[in-house]
Amino acid sequence: MTSLDPERPSHERANPPKEVPAGRTSAGPGSDDTRAAAREAAAAARTLGRHLGVLAAGAARGAGRRAAGAARAAGSAWQGLAARFRNRATAGTSPLASDPTASGPERPPTSVPARLRRHPWIAAALALVLVPALFLAGLVLYSFVTLPPLGGVVPEAGQRALTVEADDGRVFATRGAFQGQKLTAAEMPPHLGQAIIAIEDRRFREHWGIDPRGLLRAVYRNAIGGGVREGGSTITQQYARLTSLNQEKTLRRKIQEAFLALRLEATMSKDEILLGYLNTAYFGAGAYGIDAAARRYFGKGAKALTLPEAAMLAGLVRAPSQLAPTRNFGGAKERADVVLQTMVETGAITAAEADKARAQTITLRTPPETPPGTNYFLDMVSADAKKLADAPGDVTVRTTLNLDLQSLAEGVVARRLDAEGAKKKASQGAMVVLNKEGAILAMVGGRDYEDSQFNRATQAKRQPGSLFKLFVYLTAYENGFNPETVLVDRPIQIGDWEPQNSTGRFKGAMPLRSAFAQSVNTVAAQLADEVGIPAVIATAHRMGVTSELPNVPSLALGSAEVTLLEMTRAYAGVLAGTAPVDTHSVHAIRGAQPQPLYLRTEAKAGTAIPTESRAMMLDSLQAVVDGGTGKGARVSGLPVGGKTGTTQDYRDAWFIGMTPDLVVGIWVGNDDNSSMNRVGGGDLPASIFHDFVQRATAQLAKGRKRPSAARAEPAPARDVPINPAPAASLRGVPEVIDTGTLAFRGRTIRLFGVDGEGGALARQLARYLRRREVTCAPPAGTEAKAEQLRCQIDGDDLASLILTAGGGRAAEDAPADLLAAEEQARSERAGIWGRR
Template sequence: MTDPDPERPNPSDGQDARKAAREAGQAARTLFRQLVFLLVTGLRSLMRGLVGAGRAMGRASGPVVSGLRSRLSSRPIATHGGRAGPTTVNALPGGGQTGSSPRLGWSARLRTRPYLVAGLAIIALPLVFLAGLVLYSFATLPPLGGVVPEGGQRALTVEADDGRVFATRGAFQGQKLTAADMPAHLAQAVVAIEDRRFYSHWGVDPRGLVRALWRNTVSGGVREGASTITQQYVRLTSLTQEKTLRRKIQEAFLAFRVESTMSKEDILLGYLNTAYFGAGAYGIDAASRRYFGKGAKALTLPEAAMLAGLVRAPSQLAPTRNFGGAKERADIVLQTMVETGAISAAEADTARAQTITLRTPPETPPGTNYFLDMVAADAKRLSDTPGDVTLRTTLNLDLQSLAEGVVARRLDAEGAKKKASQGAMVVLNKEGAIVAMVGGRDYEDSQFNRATQAKRQAGSLFKLFVYLTAYEKGLTPETVLVDRPIQIGDWEPQNASGRFRGAVPLRTAFAQSINTIAAQLADEIGMASVIQTARKLGVTSDLPDVPSLALGSAEVSLLEMTRAYASVLAGAQPLDTYGVHAIRGTGPDPLYLRPDAKPATPLPGDSRAMMLDSLQAVVDSGTGRAARIANLAVGGKTGTTQDYRDAWFVGVTPDLVVGVWIGNDDNSSMNKVGGGDLPAAIFKDFMQRANTQMASRRKRPSAARAEPAPAKDPIVAGALRGVPEVIDTGTLSFRGRTVRLLGVDGERGALARQLARYLRRREVVCAQAANGGTEDAAPQGLRCQIDGDDLASLILTAGGARASEDAPSDLLAAEEQARSERAGLWRRER
């Protein structure tokens, strides 16, 4: 059998469809007439049987009635007057007698025997109801192929800046599998686990139906389905997914129809090209490419067994989410293939021993979803070409993980006490690339991106534009103004301290965030000039021309404020921020390559240098002292709004610009949290470790050329992998098997719950320790990795546990870093 090329349009498709529709209509009318005939015939037979039963009962009761009649005729019958008299019996022609009881007909006997009527009704009514339901199901039968599975949005494979794939989105469609492309072991695996009698039944398998009914009855629940592959195929292509008796009847009708018009091979191909295999993959080819990075034609036996096992519960068993469960199910498929004779026991053992390597990452790390929402919209704007695409983004996975961790740790430790429930962070490099983004505390609780979508008052963070404008107009950091009570129209600005300092230079006024000085500057140079400077640096939000704007009364986003500070660092106005380097499709040429940045208007050199000097003074001696880092030049600015509703800090280093916001979604006040408090501390936590990571990071592929990601080394044989449960911060459980992390003495309680939240739905891979210990040597422990990072090192660096006495030197160093930073459990011992 040769199948047409699925990519080439067939001009006869429309004629074939109309011919098939006419045949289906003719068959439907014929089947309808046959059903009506069978129903009428059955009811007529039932009535005849009831009439015959009544007559038989009459004949059987004749002698009894005659005996009763003779006995009654010999007895006196009392009259109404109480006297007895002879009974008068009149002879009738034919030997009958008047006064005797007449023979009762079957209808009369039914009226005198209500229990018989009830019994007949119990039998007849369900049959009539079932017959009516069958007729209704047939009358409303949909056409074959009337349902097209929804593909959803196009599939996106998302890479980090170094080429590592870390997320996928959308529905993967792949290509339609043909008979020539389908491996024999793939068909054998699907038939063995889904429908052993596929090649012998006619669409519906009565034996399978009875077997499933018996097993479900014995188990007390639905343990086994009875749908054949043909029934599943027509349900996917012609019916809805409602679970009703009507749909099952229609499913059976259409299954018979499909079996009469299609070959078994075509039915199996259609099913495999339509079924859902989890993780957004529709069809076997899409699933093969999604999980193993190759077409279905190249599937090995263990890979085919794993895919065949996904059909029953694709969302639960998707290897990217539950690799251990998918592997167990694949072993069951292999055993079933042995039982059906498709493969030998030796072939099954060989397949089980082979290592299955996924070519895509586990479940998307939850924290990256804020960034993914942004770049998905960018990808549609930059290239709306249909089909599956791959995005090379600017995200640095190491910095992203670090950013998520520091925000979560600080809020977990101090958020409740300080009445701060939410935080956001944006990290930009000097070129404007977004290398990390935290849009909130938990994406699963709220998908609202507080880094890009939230508009909040900036407070003193806005003073950047006031002072930069002043420096451009000839003032310097040494220029002296007087901190005193002032009034501009009806507005009287106040300092946060409630005091006035007299004459102060602008550098000190900026470092100490003196409100009256900023108000005087804006009034002197003109608010229109300040707004113009903000626009040049990339602020797009509405900026009302009012005196209070100098103190940040306008509502802005964290991303645009961080962008403005990065523009000062880069000396460009404005700096173009972006999250996508390149977009690739299935062809050899990229669909989009980020062009070289257009020459931006440079900031005047003198004013830029004075602004950077003032920013550094904030950290050295001003409100941002909590952000100081030894041996690193750091500048920045704090921002605090009225009643402590918002706290900001934007920090500037030679390589990165980091913006941090802390507050509450309901705009409620915090417990005296200012920009120099939690935001500055979060910046410091991040930058101390970010510098170390950036110094030691490996050479990255070229994003400009959109080089494909290098293939990851397969996990060593015998590795234990899956999504674990957390017993304590040093002990994990993989489907009942306990694993102790090498060199970690675990902690329970809040720290264990934090680790469980961090590991939620993320795959962990554990292997034997480098000291040669065996898996059974529990005291030795195992080394585990998550997203390529050593899990024990991450836990110890975050202060989630203590290092054990046998810990290697790298883990001891991680514990020492946590001690120095007062992170995690070490905070309690100060």
Template sequence: MTSPDPERPRPARVDPPRPAPEPEPRRAAGPDNADTRAAAREAAAAARTLGRQLRVLAVGAARGAGRRAAGAARAAGPAWRGWADRMRPRAPAGPPPPSTAAPAAGPTPAPARAPAPRAAGWPARLRRHPWRAAALAVVLLPLLALAGLVLYSFATLPPLGGVVPEAGQRALTVEADDGRAFATRGAFQGQKLTAAEMPAHLGQAIIAIEDRRFRSHWGLDPRGFLRALYRNAVGGGVREGGSTITQQYARLVSLNQEKSLRRKIQEAFLALRVEATMSKDEILLGYLNTAYFGAGAYGVDAAARRYFGKGAEALTLPEAAMLAGLVRAPSQLAPTRNFGGAKERADVVLQTMVETGAITAAEADKARAQTITLRTPPETPPGTNYFLDMVSAESKKLADAPGDVTVRTTLNLDLQSLAEGVVARRLDAEGPKKKAGQGAMVVLNKEGAILALVGGRDYEDSQFNRATQAKRQPGSLFKLFVYLTAYENGFNPDTVLVDRPIQIGDWEPQNSTGRFKGAMPLRSAFAQSINTVAAQLADEVGIPAVIATAHRMGVTAELPNVPSLALGSAEVTLLEMTRAYAGVLAGAAPVDTHSVHAIRGAQPQPLYLRADAKGGTAIPTEARAMMLDSLQAVVDGGTGKAARIAGLPVGGKTGTTQDYRDAWFIGMTPDLVVGVWVGNDDNASMNRVGGGDLPASIFHDFVQRATAQLAKGRKRPSAARGEPARAEPAPAREVAASAAAPGIHGVPEVVDTGTLAFRGRTVRLLGVEGEGGALARQLARYLRRREVTCAPASGAEAAGEQLRCQIDGDDLAALILTAGGARAAEDAPADLLAAEEQARSERAGIWGRRR
């Protein structure tokens, strides 16, 4: 048996028949086969053709040339089909080589079928399986969109340090006339810290709580980001941030506070740039100088001065820990509004400093035990905001210098609180019935200093200042200028004119009563506000002369030269009319109304210091005396009788406009000039409210208590200023009676905020209308296990009698009213009424704004 020749082809083996066999395509025998190489060349050419066609399609789609894109697609079709045909296996060219081997025995094989064409690549597969195309789109499209967003974010990257603070921005710390700081406005900038001034524990505290790996990462911290992501997911909310100090600094100096993916991408790019251009210490210092620490303080030095009254270089460890804890939630944790929360956060910072090795556990315990004292103005009392708006504008005119400033104002905090309370009390009690919705008040001294200003009932509802911005017709209040002009031109209070029907041109003035009283002296005509007499006087002296007098007294509004001006048909503000009346009291006009005494900046010398006011033009002594006599006649027996105060000389004038749309009263004592306006913002008519009604009553209530306060020369405490709420002492006769009486001692039960029970014996607090519910429960918690001493205010002790009670030396009724725990009774003593007015002005307790 001879061995098979390796060079000769083997005979084909015939397999047994199978069901529908799929013939295998024949392959070229050997790597050097010419047909195989030709097919490869054709495949490469087809691939190049496909590439060119796809590029044509891509360019056409990008340019939006629909027609060219469609043409390119049609051109690509034949090429694709030709490439697919050329990729099919082909039989060798020419006849098959002869076979010398004998055919194998067996059945004759069926003729070979043409091989099925292969799939035309992934486009065809995607067409046959649409779900694959959808899955591919779901994966690729977001990736392409993200890549586009990254490229766009990088292309629009702002310059590093491109955010510049608003020019001229500064903070105001506002002081009252006695030096007590009571409000702040604006953004505090402080001084920029240098590396030498920054305490080591301050930087350690920030790094410990904000970015523990700050010294080791390169601007981005994936580990910290994943840790924050995990803790927020487990905690069910945002409990930890993933941004590094570098990222936060880049955002502060280059980006806005927009919450978007684009901003986060730009923040990451900028953080890398910051790390490449600045050292770690420079980044930390820049961050501390720009971060927001709450209460309007930007930068750690501003925060240190805002909260602790010192520069950042003098911060102690517990103070530094408190400031470091603020940057995560400055508005919520600002010590001025949430000292407890700020202290708890400071303890967390100290613990993280221990964990990072910045301090020892013993140092942390010592820091926690130290007392942190705030030296800061309080949150601005709501009622003073009208005054603060005016002060902000005036201080900018007087000293428009950059940097934080302190403004000493003319405001008397006690008179301001009293004014707010009196206006609110009267409008609450009588406003609904009389359809009077708004009120305003201005209080001046003879020199024009604004001691108190009420611009409306609620600043949060409306910032429109009705004392300085609202222009209203003054009605008979304008007669001051008519009579003063007449007195300067030969008339006197005893001059007799006739109250009768008159006509001046087309104008026929009428009295409010519709009746005429005949002949009467000018003093009586002024006191009774007779319109026809005022019109005759104005016509006699001339309207231009009246206008000149009004401007000389300080009225700046445009006044029309018409006969009806005598009865106040022009529009003026309450402040300028009060200023004019103050000129009569001072004897010279115009009075220089002002709200600022001094302005101080960072330098020792003041930026502004008010000089002694130059007196205005003197009013002739005789004319002034006659005018004062007429003003006093209004209060003694005229339209302003409601303003009378026993034992105090008072003068003033009422004013009422047509249909009772406006009601005015401006009155004066030897020390004060007080202007009051009542009306509605929509100019609706009131229910027959004239100047001698609500406005005169408000004047009376205010001046009566203000005179007593000014005589005492004492300052009441303020809950909003953080001072202890100590009550005014009871009158001497009540104190003596209390000392003599045996009194009631013990730990009481609270029935309501005005009623206590001592072992079954009920005691009602003098002057307090009690409240139940949550306020009573709060009082019960306050009095828990604390002894209270009660004694009768007067007379003998009896069950159920109203008593005055004390706790730790403080009057309990005054404490309750100052905290807004109850309302004062109508017959309550003056000190308790003042306590209620304070709570009302500061929105404490029941007087809080209901939303």
């Protein structure tokens, strides 16, 4: 009988220890159990990896169900694994080891999904890390595979810019994208490259295309600044974008930009990259490349730039449209000062050199804006220049436009239509001014180019009415008739056509001079029938009419459709004595080379008009103005001839008149061809002619020296004031009280001839004058009130600049030049004259 040992634990009594087989040593409870636990852990890890892979793939494809299922499975796996850890720990054994002595059936291993299901936050955290990482890796790979070649972005072939000069050499407009000349390493001033590096990429010489330090600095400054205040792209990255990529703002483009920057650094030197960037970057106002910018703003090549000019251009690349000095000179000057300061900080220049550069005057050689009213003329010049010299590269075009007459033409058309147009239901007008040689001195294609680019002087075809009688009478005078020949104003019928007079009455017998002056329709119809419509058509074509003219009796009264330019050209032929007159808008075209691309020579003379016939025609034209339908065009002390034209139901009203020097054609009407309120050629058109010619004659008599168009001379540079200030002048940087009042160190002066405006206009003037020196003096030859001065800035009259920009009104005692400046602003609807 076996006795029980009261001192022995009960589990030892029930389960005696097993014998260790021969050849094996006991390593304690961790021997076989450790190996089993390791195998189980490896299996669990593989299962967990498979489920995490399923989770990541499902999230990347957007397959929500599979991702959610994988997450639940992973959570279950993690929960099961954690439970086993807890159970083993409680039993006092390794949590990963199995207990071979445990009683009861063996439990199957818990799956990884089941374990992860118990802790879903772990799966979510893994997904948040893995999914973006996989997406970013895929995007980087895709960006690399679709990487474009270096230099793949090429400017459109044949694209060029026009710099447009008036007939006196003044630059008044620019069009197109300026490309300039490619700057070479030998031509680049040292301070130009230093300025770009200082303001755009201080570590350009040190990094390898991408600058992590600069990128982190930009991120930090943008974060504390509350917006994008600084970019992290290097010069190399910017050059890669300009030459190889589009301008879309996407992560893919930024990745490709970085790849290309690394490739550039591997294939090009730093100096080559910097030079390429300068030759490609955009500097505002349509200027691409540093040489184009230097010529656009300063009228010189890039190699001739001074330090302050180079600093100003370097400051533009960050915001070229906002800081272009032609629009925002004050902002561009402030930015240039920042560039100079950064050059001091980087050691490129000394503080003394920066101060000296800031003190230097920067003079622009291009007007701030193209006058809006000249755009109709510019459209025609652009097409003409392409026909005359279709060469690549930027060109300068010397035109026939007289800026003084152009401003006057725009002003008189706008003023008359503003005053009477609404009452008389006339909404549009057009004007062409020619000299005897056919040069187009002024052109108004409509009231507002921004509203409509349709040129009513060259594109609109309208019936000319009695204006066409010029060809009927000239044909008759060349075939034996004369101004004293008598015909009878009476009812007539030619075929099925019965012409009527505008008055509805008949005057009986009258000489042709009177019939032409009074615009009698029945007499013109009889004359055309007598000489033959084909002969009238031949005369019109010989005089320069190119439109199709139908062979019908009503053609005598202007039933065909023609343009204002071709009719004005025909009348100019009578004044010149030869026809057709060669109407033209271009004197010369210059490119980069000294030799002109085009130079107008004397036009081949047209067919001479018989002297006697021409004299009779001029006499008849003068009779129209002296006592006929064109009396409203008379100008005291000046011989004037012309002809009125009015179409059926007052849809069109014309007047073409001439002086010994000018031929002026005017049309008034509506774009929708609606009727006006009884407006004939002797009404608004004749009045506009009178207003224009009266003042144009005085302007032409005063004259302005014109550089030789035959030698295509460029306009002289204006680096110094035209009128040096007298010794007692007031000089300094003023404060702006309003646009007509300035303060110099406590002394307040008023600009002579300007009634100032406050508010936004005054603030704009203050920005324009910021840190710029102004010189003022009493107006010469004019009695002015105390403290009324005329001021100049960079050689230009400040009062004239203000009035031209619409920054104020001309005072009652303003001289003629300031009245003309106000008239220009009014015609262009600039500043205070803009439509509300």
